[in-house]
Amino acid sequence: MLRIVFSLVILCGMFSCKHKEGEYHSLKEKIVEEGKHYQDPGISSEAYMGDIKTVEITEGVRTFLIPERKSQIKSYACTECHSKSVEQLQKESWEQKDLWEHKAHWDIKVNHANENAMNCATCHNNNDMDNLHSLTGNTIDFNQSYQLCAQCHSAQFEDWKGGAHGKNIGGWAKPRAAMTCVNCHNPHEPQIASKWPARFNTEKVKERK
Amino acid sequence: MGDKKKWFQLDLGLNKKQVVAGSCGCGKTSGGCGSHAPEPPKNEHTISAEEFDTAVEQELMEETMVGQTRKDGFQQVFDVKMDRRTAFRKLTASLLVGAGAVHTSCSVTAGEEAKEKAQIDWEEQFKGNYKLMTQEEKQATVDRLVRSYQLRKKENIKMSATDASKDVLFGYAFNISKCQGYMDCVSACVEENNQDRNSQMQYIRIHEMKDGEGFKFNEADDNYYHEVPAEGHFYMGTQCFHCDNPPCVNVCPVQATWREEDGLVVVDYDWCIGCRYCMAACPYDGRRFNWSKPEVPEDEINKNQHYLGNRLRKKGVMEKCTFCVQRSRAGKDPACVEACPTGARIFGNLLDPDSTIRWVLENKQVFRLKEDLGTEPKFWYFMD
Numbered sequence: 114m115l116r117i118v119f120s121l122v123i124l125c126g127m128f129s130c131k132h133k134e135g136e137y138h139s140l141k142e143k144i145v146e147e148g149k150h151y152q153d154p155g156i157s158s159e160a161y162m163g164d165i166k167t168v169e170i171t172e173g174v175r176t177f178l179i180p181e182r183k184s185q186i187k188s189y190a191c192t193e194c195h196s197k198s199v200e201q202l203q204k205e206s207w208e209q210k211d212l213w214e215h216k217a218h219w220d221i222k223v224n225h226a227n228e229n230a231m232n233c234a235t236c237h238n239n240n241d242m243d244n245l246h247s248l249t250g251n252t253i254d255f256n257q258s259y260q261l262c263a264q265c266h267s268a269q270f271e272d273w274k275g276g277a278h279g280k281n282i283g284g285w286a287k288p289r290a291a292m293t294c295v296n297c298h299n300p301h302e303p304q305i306a307s308k309w310p311a312r313f314n315t316e317k318v319k320e321r322k
Numbered sequence: 323m324g325d326k327k328k329w330f331q332l333d334l335g336l337n338k339k340q341v342v343a344g345s346c347g348c349g350k351t352s353g354g355c356g357s358h359a360p361e362p363p364k365n366e367h368t369i370s371a372e373e374f375d376t377a378v379e380q381e382l383m384e385e386t387m388v389g390q391t392r393k394d395g396f397q398q399v400f401d402v403k404m405d406r407r408t409a410f411r412k413l414t415a416s417l418l419v420g421a422g423a424v425h426t427s428c429s430v431t432a433g434e435e436a437k438e439k440a441q442i443d444w445e446e447q448f449k450g451n452y453k454l455m456t457q458e459e460k461q462a463t464v465d466r467l468v469r470s471y472q473l474r475k476k477e478n479i480k481m482s483a484t485d486a487s488k489d490v491l492f493g494y495a496f497n498i499s500k501c502q503g504y505m506d507c508v509s510a511c512v513e514e515n516n517q518d519r520n521s522q523m524q525y526i527r528i529h530e531m532k533d534g535e536g537f538k539f540n541e542a543d544d545n546y547y548h549e550v551p552a553e554g555h556f557y558m559g560t561q562c563f564h565c566d567n568p569p570c571v572n573v574c575p576v577q578a579t580w581r582e583e584d585g586l587v588v589v590d591y592d593w594c595i596g597c598r599y600c601m602a603a604c605p606y607d608g609r610r611f612n613w614s615k616p617e618v619p620e621d622e623i624n625k626n627q628h629y630l631g632n633r634l635r636k637k638g639v640m641e642k643c644t645f646c647v648q649r650s651r652a653g654k655d656p657a658c659v660e661a662c663p664t665g666a667r668i669f670g671n672l673l674d675p676d677s678t679i680r681w682v683l684e685n686k687q688v689f690r691l692k693e694d695l696g697t698e699p700k701f702w703y704f705m706d
């Protein structure tokens with residue numbers, strides 16, 4: 114008798130399981146299981162990147178594309194003007210009473226951290242204006258300027274590498290391309306200004322009256 | 323392909339087949355119509371009223387004998403036991419369209435274009451559920467819609483019927499510490515998806531919420547107009563979350579909405595009856611209804627369309643975010659992701675272990691809305 118009851122219980126258990134074969138108990142399980150035999154679906158985002166020139170970078174285990182920077186800087190190469198040190202240039206232009214020279218980079222204000230941490234020379238090298246330099250004096254190319262930001266903003270750097278910070282370019286598929294720091298943040302004034310929303314829904318106002 | 327049609331085809335003589343005197347497509351058996359049904363070749367579904375009668379009877383006979391095969395198209399409607407009266411009653415609504423088509427076809431003055439329009443209308447009326455169509459049938463209905471638009475508006479559109487790819491499951495992450503409430507995503511979405519301009523329909527809502535009070539939707543403002551980000555507030559967006567266990571799909575009485583293999587929850591606008599059960603079932607306010615005929619100025623219409631996505635809708639059907647199926651299946655980011663200037667929106671393939679969305683899920687503290695409902699949204703929120 115007991116045996117019959119037991120087998121009934123087992124049978125009920127078998128039939129009451131709602132999940133069909135191939136279904137998962139949770140989305141997480143589904144992602145893990147179906148991702149195990151992942152094969153590239155062969156979809157490419159390359160066509161959607163537009164005309165931007167990119168450079169490939171490898172940071173940690175991640176390799177992706179970022180926009181090339183030097184060609185986007187209007188007055189690059191800097192040495193076309195900065196043939197001498199900044200002090201020398203200022204002195205000369207003062208002597209020649211050429212006030213226009215004083216006004217080069219008049220639009221740049223440094224509003225980035227405080228004066229103890231940041232001035233022009235934190236990133237720019239007076240002796241090598243065509244490149245940037247790290248806190249320890251290593252040369253950093255303008256195309257890899259994110260390395261400069263990563264010195265202080267390490268948490269943002271980790272997020273950016275993984276894809277949680279910064280804007281993706283083109284599409285979700287391969288190859289991965291992402292904006293680099295200076296594409297959104299002005300390095301001299303990295304704070305992003307407030308603005309007005311893109312739209313206002315007047316119908317919604319009427320509906321909710 | 324024509325041989326495999328699962329719905330009636332009204333042949334208006336455009337297919338250049340032989341003409342045999344006798345019964346007419348409009349159902350009249352005697353004269354004066356001008357349109358003649360061609361002799362039905364084998365498997366051809368162009369049939370007259372008498373042939374339909376015999377077909378129904380034959381179907382009823384076969385019903386009892388033949389084992390169930392996959393039902394599709396008109397079989398879904400007609401392959402059930404019913405008496406002739408019920409069959410005709412079910413046909414009445416469709417006959418109105420048919421009458422229009424036949425009227426045009428019978429008219430001596432109507433041109434080739436009008437006849438073609440009528441033919442397309444007829445075939446669109448009797449097509450099956452998109453979910454059950456073969457790839458050829460999907461392509462055929464897309465071709466008809468493109469041609470119909472061309473005939474009516476004298477403009478060309480591009481419409482695709484791209485299916486889900488294997489090894490793709492779309493997922494979305496939203497960074498609530500990055501969103502600044504600019505609403506660029508909303509604008510981009512409206513333009514991309516041809517949403518009705520008159521009612522200002524929007525799939526995305528951006529909620530302005532007070533810092534330190536958590537998600538309080540009843541106190542949040544989703545229609546603000548002041549400089550953003552406002553002091554002491556944070557912003558979060560909602561839209562269709564493309565649940566993996568979507569309650570909206572379960573309640574649809576006609577299966578006009580379903581979850582695709584790549585996780586997108588889509589609507590067949592031509593199969594939807596507008597009962598709005600799905601709207602009531604959605605716990606996230608993800609669905610929108612067309613109370614009036616949606617209108618988009620001709621020069622603002624996005625002509626890159628998908629059958630399940632941003633093609634032009636009609637009055638009385640549901641619609642919603644499709645993660646821009648016309649873009650995402652082609653490898654592009656949805657319009658909202660592309661438009662967001664803050665990078666708060668992250669989109670990708672959940673099955674790809676190297677994708678950015680997977681990195682976010684594995685390395686950030688993510689959560690979903692109303693997780694306890696078991697709807698399994700594929701839309702995660704996170705903070706820096």
